[in-house]
Amino acid sequence: MTDLKDHGKLGSRDREILKDVILTYILSADPVSSRSVAKHGKLGLSAASIRNVMADLEDWGYLMQPHTSAGRVPTAAAYHLFIGSMMEARAVPAKERRYIQENLKGGAADELMGSASHLLSELSSQMGIVVTPAMGETVLKAVDFIPVSGRKVLCIVVSSTGFIDNKVIETEEEIPREELTRISNHLTESFGGHTLREIRERLVRQMVEERAQMDRVLARTIELARSGFSVGETPGVVVDGTSMLLSKPELSDVQRVRRMFEAFADKARLVKILSQCIQGGGVRVLIGEDSELTSELDFSVVATAYAVGDRPLGTLGILGPSRMDYEKIIPLVNFLGETLSRALAEAFSGEPPERR
Amino acid sequence: MTDLKDHGKLGSRDREILKDVILTYILSADPVSSRSVAKHGKLGLSAASIRNVMADLEDWGYLMQPHTSAGRVPTAAAYHLFIGSMMEARAVPAKERRYIQENLKGGAADELMGSASHLLSELSSQMGIVVTPAMGETVLKAVDFIPVSGRKVLCIVVSSTGFIDNKVIETEEEIPREELTRISNHLTESFGGHTLREIRERLVRQMVEERAQMDRVLARTIELARSGFSVGETPGVVVDGTSMLLSKPELSDVQRVRRMFEAFADKARLVKILSQCIQGGGVRVLIGEDSELTSELDFSVVATAYAVGDRPLGTLGILGPSRMDYEKIIPLVNFLGETLSRALAEAFSGEPPERR
DNA sequence: GTTAGCACTCTCATGCTGAGAGTGCTAGTT
């Protein structure tokens, strides 16, 4: 708004006070008054002096008052500054670590997604979100074709990380069971280890090149693979703990609750927001202004990517009012990202990857 | 509350007035006054006479007033009476029929569940719920075992109606890929057409009887089948249109919204409520008193079972404030149940079943 | 059996008031 450039101008006392305000506000949800900072704060200043500083902080765009003579509330800029350079992350307590690891052990990939989402919401008291990989980007482990009836075939695709997707496709002619089995074995063996997208592209190229001398089996193989592998182009979203948000004071108004739900009904938007976090490692935080959804509601997103090896699969994170305990939540999201990555890798390779 | 036994005592005029009150209330959500019935109603009675009747109806437990000098509101008993003997069901309009049929055509079983739930909520403006079959009760179409790593095997079970469930199981020793394929073929061929529960039971019996002379392959088969077929014992729930409910005037209080969400977080309870409807054909309506959830919130459930052949698979229905348009919603739920059943049967048999 | 009339009750929106909280400013202190 005003001079955000002079971060540097913030003296150490200004920073100390801003930090105090933010921490208090995160805890209380009420606008913070100069008096309460003076009392609670470590620096032995009077309320009046604090007031001066807070007025400056407001000029610089870090604080705002809901109305004259309410206390002051941190802005998005303040949170950014707080997270970037004044926060002291609190490591995830051993107890929670153990709890997470126990609940994220073994199981099929889709169960892992559910557990991760639930853990996020439970441990952060916010809404937990996990974006599952778009099948097209995953590495093929196995294919199976099951004749359903007539020319309909159920195609089941298993990714190397244990995700499963399926689709009913309709072939041009009825294909006998044995041939389906042969084809699926063939595809599994020759294409395992590549992404579905790669495979599709390769098959299409092959089809164009060899159109002339294709035999029937090859033609059928290509037909099946082309339609079958178009499975799950769009990633899914697993959400948990919506009711957590309802107890937050910022959602005491039904209108806001409604707007929130309408926003969430559009899963594609959630995916888009979360996906902003997939690039680059580590945890990313989106506050207010960064997206339509969060700004309208004064919400924030803390998210990170999970991956197997160097292949990013999806994102996971939490969503809640901007006023949240970043010192706890950022390490939590980080840890969950790592643990989920490891759990998936484990399912893949069979052995736990070496720990650093 | 008071003499509900003398339903018979309701004269035709009483019934007419009660019906008017219910219809008006469903439309307006406001307590309805004697005056409005007198004006709007067909019978040319004065407000005073209507008042007398309404006082009687209150004594008999069909109406209640939120407070003296508000209008009156129908009780659960009134709704039951209305649905049982005074409602005129409005057939689903042809346009909606077509819309439903188009959206419930083909596709894999899990997509069908999602579509059905969405259609329910969209067309009723209430929350749509579909309970998916517990895998244990479905008929086996095919099994597949895919080696994951070491002794871990991914077991994929396909039901004859196209539902898929999967599970990672850990075997006692590593089993080579070819043997897994042989075993899955064997199981698929010899047990297709039976329910998972039956198969498990039969295998366990077999294991006990032949314990002595079991060869290794048989032992492994039984091991795999036992653990693999324990898949999906509990049914799933697909919910859609939660935000629809938020616009209802009865949820203008955040506390209620919160209680509702907390109730819904417990999917098991939803399943239990909906499952009360699975027995007996047709549509069932639960109003208020019938369950903890609905009574606390003044909600109702309209649900029916869907089935393939004579085998009931799951239930589907809507949930919303008791004040809902039963004349429209009951036929809607009924039609959706039939259409979903047919769609699933079609996927199963390949041909649309004969129509009556 | 029906209706008109009227007193009564209850809710709800409105406006007022005083208490409380918090600020901004100024003048005085260190």
Next chain:
DNA sequence: AACTAGCACTCTCAGCATGAGAGTGCTAAC
């Protein structure tokens, strides 16, 4: 020059009274 005490000012919020409006119940007349 930095800090603080004091004070006037502003804004919110809860409580209260008030009056309009809606709806009922009852009674007496048709």
